[in-house]
Amino acid sequence: MATRVATIGLSWGLSAFRMKGFPWFPVSTLLILALVAIFADVIAPHSPEVGSLGARFKPPAWQEGGTSQYILGTDHLGRDVFSRLLFGARVSIVVGLLAVVVAGTLGTALGILSGYMGKWVDQIVMRVTDTWLALPALTFAIFLAAILGPSEMNIVIILSAVYWTRYARVIRGEVLSLKEREFVRLAVVAGCSKWTIMKRHILPNVLNSAIVLASLQLGVVIVAEASLSFLGVGVPPPKPAWGLMLADGKKGLMAGYWWLTVLPGLCIMLMVLSANLLGDWLRVKLDPQLRQL
Amino acid sequence: MKRFILKRLGYSLISLCLLALTIFLFVRLTGDPTVLLVEPGASREDMAMVRQQLGLDRSLPVQFMAFVADMLRGDFGKSFYYRTPVLELYMSRLPSSLALAAAAMAFSLVIGIPSGIIAAVKVGKFGDNAGKVFALLGLSMPQFWVGLLLILFFSVYLGWLPSSGSGTIWHLIMPAFALGWYFAAAHMRITRSSMLEVLGSEYVKLARLKGLPEKRVIVKHALKNALIPVLTLAGINLVLMVNVAVVVETVFAWPGIGRLLYEGIAFRDFPVVQATVLLGGSMIVIVNLVVDVLYAVIDPRIRLGA
Numbered sequence: 001m002a003t004r005v006a007t008i009g010l011s012w013g014l015s016a017f018r019m020k021g022f023p024w025f026p027v028s029t030l031l032i033l034a035l036v037a038i039f040a041d042v043i044a045p046h047s048p049e050v051g052s053l054g055a056r057f058k059p060p061a062w063q064e065g066g067t068s069q070y071i072l073g074t075d076h077l078g079r080d081v082f083s084r085l086l087f088g089a090r091v092s093i094v095v096g097l098l099a100v101v102v103a104g105t106l107g108t109a110l111g112i113l114s115g116y117m118g119k120w121v122d123q124i125v126m127r128v129t130d131t132w133l134a135l136p137a138l139t140f141a142i143f144l145a146a147i148l149g150p151s152e153m154n155i156v157i158i159l160s161a162v163y164w165t166r167y168a169r170v171i172r173g174e175v176l177s178l179k180e181r182e183f184v185r186l187a188v189v190a191g192c193s194k195w196t197i198m199k200r201h202i203l204p205n206v207l208n209s210a211i212v213l214a215s216l217q218l219g220v221v222i223v224a225e226a227s228l229s230f231l232g233v234g235v236p237p238p239k240p241a242w243g244l245m246l247a248d249g250k251k252g253l254m255a256g257y258w259w260l261t262v263l264p265g266l267c268i269m270l271m272v273l274s275a276n277l278l279g280d281w282l283r284v285k286l287d288p289q290l291r292q293l
Numbered sequence: 294m295k296r297f298i299l300k301r302l303g304y305s306l307i308s309l310c311l312l313a314l315t316i317f318l319f320v321r322l323t324g325d326p327t328v329l330l331v332e333p334g335a336s337r338e339d340m341a342m343v344r345q346q347l348g349l350d351r352s353l354p355v356q357f358m359a360f361v362a363d364m365l366r367g368d369f370g371k372s373f374y375y376r377t378p379v380l381e382l383y384m385s386r387l388p389s390s391l392a393l394a395a396a397a398m399a400f401s402l403v404i405g406i407p408s409g410i411i412a413a414v415k416v417g418k419f420g421d422n423a424g425k426v427f428a429l430l431g432l433s434m435p436q437f438w439v440g441l442l443l444i445l446f447f448s449v450y451l452g453w454l455p456s457s458g459s460g461t462i463w464h465l466i467m468p469a470f471a472l473g474w475y476f477a478a479a480h481m482r483i484t485r486s487s488m489l490e491v492l493g494s495e496y497v498k499l500a501r502l503k504g505l506p507e508k509r510v511i512v513k514h515a516l517k518n519a520l521i522p523v524l525t526l527a528g529i530n531l532v533l534m535v536n537v538a539v540v541v542e543t544v545f546a547w548p549g550i551g552r553l554l555y556e557g558i559a560f561r562d563f564p565v566v567q568a569t570v571l572l573g574g575s576m577i578v579i580v581n582l583v584v585d586v587l588y589a590v591i592d593p594r595i596r597l598g599a
Contacts, residue, residue: 130304131311134581135574136536139554143570146558147319223435227540230437233558246438250544253441254456256449265438273433 023281026274033271037090044083046070048240051079057252060259073259076251077238081259084240085267091241092271095152096222099159103221104214106160107167108206112198114168115175126172129165137162141224145233155234159221167213171206178205208286215279219272226268242268297589305582310361312574316567317360321353364571370564374556379568382553387535389459390549393542394534396469401477402527408477409484409523413492414511424481431478440471440544457546468545472538476530483526487519525584532580536573 036043055078059066066073072082114125132140141162148154178184179202187197228234229243237244242264249260327340327349335343344350351359363369369379412424447467448456455464491497492515500514501507539551546552550569557565 127304127307127311131308131315131574131578134308134312134577135315135570136533136577138537138539139570139573142539142554142558143316143566144319146561146563146566219433226435227437230435230540231543231555231558243435246441250441253444254449256445258445261438261441261445265435265441268438269430269434272435273429276429276433 021281023277026277026281029270029274030278033089033267033274034093036086037093040083040086040090044080044086046080046083048079048084048087049238051075051077053078057255057257059257072263073257075245075248075260081245081263084245085242085263087240088242088245088264088267089271091152091235091239092222092225092268095155095159095225095235096218098156099163099221099225100214100218102156102160103162103164103217104167104210107164108171108203108210110164111168111171112175112202112206115172116179116194116198116202122172125168129168132162132165133169135162137220138224138227141228142231142233145228150233150236152235152239155225155228158228159224162224163217163221166217167210170209170213174206174209175202178202212279212283212286215275215282218279219275222268222272222275294589298586301582301585301589305578308578309575312571312578313361313364314357316571317357320567321356369568369571372562372565374560374562374565379564382565383550383568383572386548386550386553389547390535390538390542390551393465393468393472393538393547393549394531396465397473397476397534397538398527398531400469400473401480401530404473405477405480406484406520406523409481410488410511410516412481412485413488416489421485424485428478428481431474434474435540436471436475437540437544439474440467440541443467443471444544457544459546459548464545464547468538468541468547471544472534472541476534479530480523480527484519484523487522488515491515491519525588529577529580529584532576536576 040048051074055070055074056076058070058074058078060073060081061068061071063073070080070082072080072085074080075084110125110129114122114129141158144158144161145154148158184197184201187201192200225234226241226243226246229241230247232247235241235244237248245264246261249257249264252260327344331340331343349356367380369383371377372379372382375382408420408424408427411420413421415421443454444456444467447454454467455461458464492511497510497515500510505514535550537551538547538549539554541547542549542551543555550573553565554569556562557569
């Protein structure tokens with residue numbers, strides 16, 4: 001099974017590369033950011049969490065007063081901004097990917113269950129989905145964060161709990177039409193159990209949509225994590241998260257320490273923009289039904 | 294018609310109940326709610342007293358009924374920090390939030406609708422692509438970062454606009470822009486797709502066949518009809534803006550509901566956090582209901598389909 005999946009993945013990957021209009025910009029940006037996140041320990045010239053108070057608010061190297069020791073300057077505690085940005089990529093990617101995978105798995109499972117079982121299961125899942133969709137996502141996330149307290153693990157839980165609804169809704173819609181297709185009906189006639197049908201026949205057919213949705217949600221989730229960290233209910237200090245860096249940067253804003261505000265935001269924007277572009281491309285390539293989204 | 298409205302009303306009521314239940318359960322399932330509902334640093338005796346007052350020794354269903362009954366009476370508890378009823382506090386902040394939302398909405402429509410029209414009329418050309426880039430940036434830049442950049446540029450470097458606070462129209466410009474951009478992108482997208490649909494319709498073709506000038510076809514025939522979904526979305530978004538402005542209001546120290554929520558977190562003022570989330574969710578459930586019913590009144594296909 002695993003090899004089969006691997007081969008399918010490989011052949012899909014190769015054909016994707018041959019496709020015209022391959023999104024080189026977002027893919028290479030995300031790859032670079034991923035590499036930076038993995039090798040942050042090796043690349044970073046300084047510790048991301050410990051600074052020297054003697055070197056507070058140093059500007060980037062090319063500006064007057066800057067030194068080559070701190071290429072992108074230092075923050076209010078004298079910590080190296082460049083090193084913090086590198087480690088920040090790690091936090092964003094790990095939290096973002098984990099939250100998207102957990103939310104996607106949960107939402108897809110509930111969507112399949114709701115769509116295939118119908119009746120009261122469908123009613124319950126859809127009513128809960130509608131209610132949770134009604135809550136403004138960020139406000140709901142803040143509420144949960146206020147209860148659970150700040151930590152990276154809690155953010156993954158919170159973001160997954162908030163963002164599974166979209167998958168459930170879309171996947172359920174697809175399952176409703178899949179249910180009427182010949183191959184599913186034949187499986188029922190052949191005596192397959194409901195569980196087998198959902199796993200063998202429905203799941204592989206909704207995976208494309210789930211992947212597209214996940215890629216579109218990655219950007220949303222990264223911004224949400226940054227917002228929570230910015231508000232002080234996300235990643236706890238002194239961990240280097242981009243949202244937290246922006247919150248710290250606000251302290252030096254009125255004094256014109258631009259690098260503390262511009263650089264972390266630029267990183268968030270690059271990552272989110274790349275995720276959105278990649279998601280858009282995947283949507284058109286993989287899932288014609290989602291083109292209207 | 295009556296059946297549709299009743300059914301929709303039923304769904305909304307279920308949603309409101311589930312909303313209350315969600316909040317209620319989350320508060321209780323994640324630990325002892327007295328820790329959240331008692332002021333930080335309270336003594337053991339105080340906690341025991343609150344536990345009894347809140348009836349936390351009773352069964353969960355009984356507690357839930359009491360919780361709902363309190364809310365229906367408009368009793369959302371008292372703020373620890375301000376020492377006033379939470380509802381009063383909420384109402385005192387609502388006008389500021391509405392003012393910000395209205396300004397952000399105006400901005401998002403002024404930018405979103407024209408750029409959406411241009412994108413639809415010039416599909417695949419420069420105008421369309423420029424619009425796409427604008428929309429993509431609006432969706433990709435975190436609102437609080439846009440806010441911080443605006444402060445850096447217009448307050449710190451140029452000194453044109455006040456960096457935070459409220460009171461004058463000048464205070465409103467930057468927060469409205471930061472909040473509105475994201476929504477401008479959404480409004481642009483829907484204007485574009487709605488215009489494209491209308492431009493392909495029979496009556497627009499007829500208007501062109503009649504020999505009307507293109508400008509007139511677009512403005513008089515197409516736009517009028519294409520605006521219906523745009524304005525619907527705008528209506529829903531206005532309510533959303535009141536409730537999602539928390540980061541923008543925090544950046545600009547704007548005294549609205551978002552700021553209230555932030556203060557609720559910062560001061561560990563849990564009744565405030567709980568009420569803000571509950572009221573925000575309820576507002577959106579109700580607006581969705583109103584929009585659905587209005588649509589059903591206008592368009593019989595919807596109520597018959599449902």
